[in-house]
Amino acid sequence: MMDPCFLSGARLTTTFSALKSIGIAAGLTVCASATAADLVDPIFDNRFAEQIEPLFPLVDNRFELPDFPVTRQLAWAIDELAADETTTLVEIQERFSTGFNQPNLVNFFNNVLRENYPDARIVDVVGVSPTRATVVIDGDNPDIDFGFLNIWSLYSGDELVTFFQVSPFSGSVQFPADQDLTLDEAADQFVSLAASNSLLVARIGPGGDCQTVISRSADTPRGLGSIFKMWVLSALAERLEIEVYDARGRLVQSLTLDNVMNGFRQEVDLSEAAEGVYQLRITDGQRVALKRVVRH
Numbered sequence: 650m651m652d653p654c655f656l657s658g659a660r661l662t663t664t665f666s667a668l669k670s671i672g673i674a675a676g677l678t679v680c681a682s683a684t685a686a687d688l689v690d691p692i693f694d695n696r697f698a699e700q701i702e703p704l705f706p707l708v709d710n711r712f713e714l715p716d717f718p719v720t721r722q723l724a725w726a727i728d729e730l731a732a733d734e735t736t737t738l739v740e741i742q743e744r745f746s747t748g749f750n751q752p753n754l755v756n757f758f759n760n761v762l763r764e765n766y767p768d769a770r771i772v773d774v775v776g777v778s779p780t781r782a783t784v785v786i787d788g789d790n791p792d793i794d795f796g797f798l799n800i801w802s803l804y805s806g807d808e809l810v811t812f813f814q815v816s817p818f819s820g821s822v823q824f825p826a827d828q829d830l831t832l833d834e835a836a837d838q839f840v841s842l843a844a845s846n847s848l849l850v851a852r853i854g855p856g857g858d859c860q861t862v863i864s865r866s867a868d869t870p871r872g873l874g875s876i877f878k879m880w881v882l883s884a885l886a887e888r889l890e891i892e893v894y895d896a897r898g899r900l901v902q903s904l905t906l907d908n909v910m911n912g913f914r915q916e917v918d919l920s921e922a923a924e925g926v927y928q929l930r931i932t933d934g935q936r937v938a939l940k941r942v943v944r945h
Contacts, residue, residue, distance in 0.1 A: 705774045710898040712771050717779040718808035723800050726813075730762055730769035730788065746809040754813075762815060765793045770898050772928065773937055780804050785818055789896050791926040791943055794818065832863055840865045892930045893917060901927065919944050 705712045714720040722744060729736055736758035741751045762769075766788030772795065773785040780803065786796045794817055801812035830838065832850070840846040849867035851859040861867070893902040901922060919927065922944055929940040 705777070710770075710894075710900075712774055712784075714774070714777055714782075717777065717782075718804055719780050719782045719800055719802040720777060722802045722808060722810050723782050723784070723798075726798075726800065727769055727771060727786070729758060730766050732763070732767040732789070734763065735759060736763075743807075744810055745813070746803075746811050748811065749813075765790055766796055766815075768897075769796075772898075772930075772939060785939070786815070787928060787941075789926070794941065795939065836863050836865055890932050891917065892932075893919070894928045894930065895922075896926045 705714055707713070714723070725744065728734070729740075736755055738751060738755050741749075741754045741758075745751060745754060766786055767790055769786045769788045771784045772787045775783040775785065777783075781799075781801045783797070783799050786798050788796075796815045797818035799812065799814045800810060802808050802810050827835070827838070836848055836850070840848055846865070847867055847869050848863070848865040849859075850862045850864070852862060889906045891904050891906065892900060895901050902917060902919075904917075917929070924944050927942050927944055929942060931938045931940075
């Protein structure tokens with residue numbers, strides 16, 4: 650997760666927590682990997698910097714999605730949010746099931762979505778199957794944050810849309826009250842969820858042993874009726890890629906940071922950039938943190 654980003658003059662400053670990426674389970678020991686330097690397996694010789702092909706590659710600043718019924722409908726919806734488009738009832742009837750209030754959808758596209766996300770584009774892909782897709786979208790309205798778009802469709806026939814939702818997305822899936830918790834506070838909150846919770850957060854050491862980072866009644870055996878997955882402020886990566894995009898999705902600036910396991914503070918100079926809305930994208934190759942900033 651990403652700490653708040655802010656503009657100081659024309660310099661954008663961001664800080665990542667030094668915490669490691671850790672899975673937490675009720676009564677289950679989960680260990681995160683040690684640093685790559687501790688591993689002898691040659692696959693890690695380049696310290697996790699090996700090229701990993703993305704599942705949804707970016708081509709000309711657009712995500713290349715598989716050709717599924719739902720992605721065809723998603724592509725239409727994104728194109729329909731172009732600032733100069735107008736959505737008609739005939740278009741809605743051709744693409745959406747009769748379970749929708751179709752005249753209301755016309756109004757939703759023309760007077761809500763297009764105003765909030767003009768010239769919309771997909772900035773992150775959460776998941777895609779042949780009939781369901783979840784993506785994060787952004788537009789050219791500086792007063793509106795990201796949008797979380799869910800769309801479902803039929804697999805065959807006219808591939809009609811059966812579910813469609815766009816809701817605000819601030820860049821985090823955590824509840825606001827949980828976003829500023831320290832690891833100790835998150836552990837305390839976790840064990841308070843039930844009367845008989847145990848917790849062990851650990852890392853695998855150079856010798857293969859689990860080194861405790863934090864624990865709560867970790868030596869008490871617990872039956873596993875279910876497993877809870879929690880999001881923790883984290884940064885497992887040893888290398889981070891930082892990219893800044895303008896409102897049209899064009900790459901303005903990029904840099905690579907190495908050896909960030911213990912946290913970092915980095916300034917991104919936008920003094921030569923034009924005024925407007927920019928998107929900061931930080932990735933470790935697997936996870937992505939997004940932040941919108943405005944250059945005045």
